[in-house]
Amino acid sequence: MNTSTAPAPSGTVAGDEPRRPLLRRLAETPEVGVVAACVVVFVSLALDKSTFASAVNLQGMGFDLAQYGLIAIGESLVILTGGIDLSVGALLGTSVILMSWFNVRAGLPPVLAILVTLAIAGTVGLVHGLAVTRLKMPPFVVTLVTYTVAQGVTLAITSGTSITGIGGTFSDLGQTYVAQVPLPLIIFAVVAVAAWFFLERTYAGRQVYAVGGNPEAARLAGIRGDRRVVSMYVTSSLLSAFAGILVLGRMGVGSASGVGVGWELSAIAAAVIGGVSLTGGQGRILGIVAGTVLLELINNGLTTLQINSNYTNIVLGCVLGLAITADRLRARSVARRG
Structure with missing residues (x-):
């Protein structure tokens, strides 16, 4: 029997073919860039600044990263279904006040105050999901109403x-x-791993991608899309309230001054920067975490470089x-190849 193999094509060497698709896949993977x-x-x-990598500054960045990261994950889960949640920042701020009020004014123990607030936040997410799936209301409008009310x-x-x-x-x-x-x-790392496991290793997680795509x-295909959409809105609201627990613990007081204001933009930015498609059905937790880290590095870097804080939103917007x-360019490229 002839066991000889065909020679490699001109201009290539053995092993190039397996390598080239791998390099191409890496180049087309959004996570690599971020x-x-x-x-x-x-x-x-x-x-440039030795104080940037100091232990104190890195620990401070860790606190900020956890706060923004939790709502970014929640926001991303909703975007994966093809929706959007503009209420994550406002709901976080309201959760801070509700927990403070339940604990101080109503006299509830901290744990009970947290549970009641989480129940309220979960109910808000349920309303979002039902309004989007049953009433067919645009997610933008539904969550904008909650943003204003909150x-x-x-x-x-x-x-x-x-x-x-408190x-x-x-x-x-x-x-x-x-x-x-x-x-x-x-806590943020645990939530990120849990979200990764859900999306990447469970049948329900794959259904989320299918519904959004x-x-x-x-x-x-028999997938109960409405159930998946509702569950993601509930999860997003719960993560906003959970992030509020961390914010309240860090501040030590229940203050409405600037807490959560504009944070929904950071959450959306982290998701999109991390490769989550705004049309739904595409994106991974690794990219979301990396996108959140990149935004935190930029925000903290501007502060470390003593750049006027008024420019932070400009940089974030850009x-x-x-x-x-x-x-959009990536979506058009995929459409052409498809």
């Missing part, structure tokens, strides 16, 4: 003042270190614009 950007930004800032509730409860005297349980969650690592950062095909443009 992870590389994180490394470049971190190294550049660390070389801000009004926050101001109505506080009347512009802060709620002081229980120590909140500070235990928001300010504790484990082996010099902020506990909120560990092609709702009609998912319906014909980064978000570039990410959305890249998302």
